Amino acid sequence: MKAHVYVTLKRTVLDAQGKTIAEALGRMAYKGVEDVRQGKYFVLTLAPSLTEEEAQAEVDRIAREVLTNPVIEEYSIRLEP
Amino acid sequence: MKAHVYVTLKRTVLDAQGKTIAEALGRMAYKGVEDVRQGKYFVLTLAPSLTEEEAQAEVDRIAREVLTNPVIEEYSIRLEP
Numbered sequence: 001m002k003a004h005v006y007v008t009l010k011r012t013v014l015d016a017q018g019k020t021i022a023e024a025l026g027r028m029a030y031k032g033v034e035d036v037r038q039g040k041y042f043v044l045t046l047a048p049s050l051t052e053e054e055a056q057a058e059v060d061r062i063a064r065e066v067l068t069n070p071v072i073e074e075y076s077i078r079l080e081p
Numbered sequence: 082m083k084a085h086v087y088v089t090l091k092r093t094v095l096d097a098q099g100k101t102i103a104e105a106l107g108r109m110a111y112k113g114v115e116d117v118r119q120g121k122y123f124v125l126t127l128a129p130s131l132t133e134e135e136a137q138a139e140v141d142r143i144a145r146e147v148l149t150n151p152v153i154e155e156y157s158i159r160l161e162p
Binding site: 006007008018021024025028030031032033034035036037038039040041042043044045046047049050054055058061062066067 | 087088089099102105106109111112113114115116117118119120121122123124125126127128130131135136139142143147148
């Protein structure tokens with residue numbers, strides 16, 4: 001089983017890197033992009049012995065305690081059977 | 082409309098950062114994770130005037146030409162109406 005974890009800055013936190021990309025795209029030949037937010041993306045390969053519930057709980061714990069800085073970031077998870 | 086772009090190292094490229102995370106998780110109290118790959122994640126907010134086809138084409142061009150290093154990385158896109 002694989003788990004996809006998406007970590008982004010909270011909406012209220014200024015994303016300087018994303019802003020820079022958005023401005024650069026505007027100066028180049030790319031139109032139609034109003035805003036960019038950059039985040040991190042993790043693909044976890046899980047042991048096949050885990051049930052879906054165990055996997056969900058374990059990945060949630062890892063995302064919350066290790067992969068995310070809860071002060072400025074938030075995360076979402078997608079399990080892929 | 083929003084577009085989500087996921088950029089990861091190609092499977093054939095060693096992901097040192099992901100390996101480090103996987104080993105660290107193993108040494109800590111987190112079991113059941115066999116492998117970790119780290120990538121980048123972008124959320125693009127698009128101008129509402131774009132049709133879905135235009136958005137798909139523009140985001141594909143941006144992902145290919147700007148957000149991804151085609152030598153070592155690959156990307157996937159998800160459009161959100």
